[in-house]
Amino acid sequence: MPLELRKDSGWWYGRASVNGKALCKNLSVKIAGNRPKKLSLQGDMTFERSRAKAQAELEKWQLELKRRTTAEELIQTVHEIRTGERIQSIALADAFARWLALPRRRQPSSRYVDQAKSWMTRFVAYLKSNYPSAREMDDVHSNMARTFFSDEQKRGIAPKTYNNILIFLRSSFGALQKDAGMAENPFAGLPTLEEDTVFRKPFSAEELADIADAAKTDPFIHPIIITGMCTAMRRGDCCLLQWESVDLEARFIMVKTSKTGELVQIPIFAQLHEVLTQAQKDRQEKNEKSPYVFPEQADKYQNNPDLITDRVRRVLREVGFSGEDGDGTSEKGCVNQKRKVGLRKASVRDFHSFRVSWVTLALTAGVPLEIVQKVTGHRTASIVMTHYFQPGREEFRKTLSGKLPEAISGQSEKPAPVVISLDEIRAELLAMKLKTWKTIRDGLVAKIPEPTPAAKPPAGKKPMLTVKAVEKDAAG
Incomplete structure (x- = not known):
């Protein structure tokens, strides 16, 4: 009999079979009256009434399944006529592997692959527990997707995590929709949540x-911290920097970022040059054949990325950064902050803060946004300005007071002259393009002090040679 009673449930269940696949469903009809020992036996009148209701619901479900099967067969027939092949489905257990094997312009990072695998595994486990009849991707429907994310919200995950999972499942099911024979993407209609963004400081x-001084006591993490400070590169890009991307003679790094694949151009300033020169010397002494600038750190990062974060946090604690916002344990500032919603605390000071610091200090100093994007690899200015330009109140005030007229700022003294290094001038000149040269030129001119009126040289000293004087002397 297709009707079913369960000892641990007060509801009627129904069974059906579609294309050789056994299905079971709660018919949403409560069992009433006194249950007989077997369904083949007759119960009291109240029980038999509930059995009749359940039978009616079962027949409706069977008719719906029949209509669906007929529609699917029609789709299969049309597909076979057009392509010569039947539509194949994909088992949920194989969904992640099929997504990972999709052709791409650029392969995702190992860290994202691990995250994506955990998200898909969690969703499949949820279906197995709550919708055991769903075994293939085309068995997944929008109501299942909605209930999954409703339960995820009840679990207390942060909106950002919610959105990351939704975006992944939506895109993966969308990419496999045709191969899985799905009529629609079950995640297509689900909206993302408004995020409570916590910016790094x-x-x-x-x-x-x-x-930088505190990091000198840890030879392992010191070169990575200096590289992060001076280049604005992400943690992984610093650890996996290769010699082929480094031009010590020209003092430039040119590398594709692991996250976006953008080619960035970064000048090598004195502090970083010292670190890279030492790394090159160590490589020669050890006869190192690794392509990585920091081979030991690259190996550790690839095996356990969080080890790098832990070593950085250790240095930050030594300087005075520690604890959680508001707990009163930090001397200088907190490293974590509670979220309004979320299972984990937000990190506000970590390795990525070096990137935020670089952008903030550069823009505050007047470096053109185009130059900053050349270094960071950000495709849009809005990302830089929203997520990375985070000046403190005092720096904000000083910058504005130095730029605004006296009528607004109330300061009559002239701002201190801007000091610009030859390395910075060289970097900006090399970054010039047809569309940006005027902006860069104006930025450089603004930083160079006005020339003082020509003065006569002191008695007993020869005047400085000018270009015309040298040319005249050479011609003579």
Whole structure:
């Protein structure tokens, strides 16, 4: 009999078979009256009434399944006529492997692959527990997707995590929709949540100097921290930097970022040059054949990325950064902050803060946004300005007071002259393009002090040679 009673449930269940696949469903009819020992036996009148209701619901479900099967067969027939092949489905257990094997312009990072695998595994486990009849991708419907994300919200995950999972499942099911024979993407109609974004906080120039000094006591993490400070590169890009991307003679790094694949151009300043020169010397002494600038750190990062974060946190604690916002345990500032919603605390000071610091200090100093994007690899200015430009209140005030007229700022003294290094001038000149040269030129001119009126040289000293004088002397 297709009707079913369960000892641990007060509801009627129905069974059906479609294309050789056994299906079971709660018919949403409560069992009433006194249950007989077997369904083949007759119960009391109340029980038999509930049995009749359940039978009616079962027949409706069977008719719906029949209509669906007929529609699917029609689709199969049309598909066979057009392509010569039947539509194949994909088992949910194989969904992640099929997604990973999809052709791509650029392969995802190992860290994202691990995250994606955990998200898909969690969703499949949820279906197995709550919808055991769903075994293939085309068995998944929008109501299953909605209930999954409803339960995820009840579990207390942060909106950002919610959105990341939704975007992945939506895109993976969309990419496999045709191969899985799905009529629609079950995640297509689900909206993302508004995120409670917690921005990382930048370090000041003085704090960066203290961190660099403290890092010297840890030879393992010191070169990675200096590289992050001076290049604005992400943690993985610093650890996996290769010699083929480094031009010590020209003092430039040119590398594709692991996250976006954008080619970035980064000048090598004195502090980083010292670290890279030492790394090159160590490589020669050890006869190292690894392509990585920091082979030991690259190996550790590939096996356990969080080890790098832990070593950085250790240095930050030594400088005075620790604890959680508001707990009163930090000397300088917190490293974590509670979220309004979410299972994990937000990190506000970590390795990525070096990237935020670089962008904030550069833009505050007047470096053109185009130059900053050349270094960071961000495709849009809005990302830079929203997520990375995070000046502190005091720096914000000083910058504005130095730029705004006296009528607004109330300061009559002239701002201190801007010091610009030859390395910075060279970097900006090399970054010039047809569309940006005027902006870069104007930025450089604004940083160079006005020439003082020509003065007569002191008695007993020869005047400085000018270009015309040298040319005249050479011609003579």
